[in-house]
Amino acid sequence: MSASIDIDLDAPGRQVGLVSIDSASVPICSFAHGDGPTLVLTAGVHGDEYEGQVALAELARELDVNDIRGRVIIMPMVNGPACRAGTRPTPVDGLNLNRAFPGKADGSFTSRLAHFIETELYARADYAADFHGGGAILHFLPATLFVVTGDAEGDQRRQDLAAAFGARYCMLFGAKTMGVEVGIESAMLRQKVIGIAGEYGGSAEISADALALCREGLRRLLTHLGIIATPAPELRQPELIDVRPDDCYVIAESEGVFEPLVRLGDAVRSGVPVARLHRPDRPDELPLSLPARCDGLVMARRSLAKSSPGDWLFIIGRPA
Ligand SMILES: [Zn+2]
Known part of the structure; x- marks a missing residue:
């Protein structure tokens, strides 16, 4: 078994539980009520990137399950051991979770975690957003990003999701950038999930502006998808920035x-x-x-x- 989970992701209501792999456990929150899409939100793939971790934990505390239509699955520190250690790779096996997809049910910790995210979370999802930053070594101008696939309809839907989130800039990634294969975004694509990621700061610190953007972007995403029934926000078309060359x-x-x-x-x-x-x-x-x-x-x-x-x-x- 790749991982065990102590809540039922297909059951209605608000549930807070743990995903366990070996001796490590990671918090997971599921909110399901009525008919609507499934949105998967993850932060902390790299343990030294913090805005998303804080914004997702906050959302999990504040979201009232009775207010939603659909399902929201939140993992605020998806790579628990890396987040607890404040490191980019997972300490237990030294692997970078973002390079471990699709993972294996019988692999090392990071490989099994990647396999869980892809086969248990994204297999259930219609939409996803994954939160990153520059970690200890880089600092980004806050921006959403998505992988341009060449499928015009899918690419437009990813761009619409970025416009709903509302960051001023959106970076265009390829399946490979500087010889490095994208990781979690490729898992979204394999599972036919319309997803975005984002780089919201860095230097292993929290920037107030980037955190404010994450908070607002999450609310905008939930209303855009009709999961929260307030009027959908006006789309803010981002300035598209190509970082593929x-x-x-x-x-x-x-x-x-x-x-x-x-x-x-x-x-x-x-x-x-x-x-x-x-x-x-x-x-x-x-x-x-x-x-x-x-x-x-x-x-x-x-x-x-x-x-x-x-x-x-x-x-x-x-x-x-
Ligand atoms: Zn990252």
């Missing part, structure tokens, strides 16, 4: 101390220096200057000064 990424070419020369949200031009890498251990050496490789908007920057070859210093998104 390789030249969006400014990468450290050597060891050094990273000095950012631009801020999140700045518009930059290709060729303009955006970072310096200093070598204080070699006082005679001039810092290495790194330019933007495309015209675009600064969507993320590295949070840590100390940098090694291959580290992402900036993500410059291209307005689509």
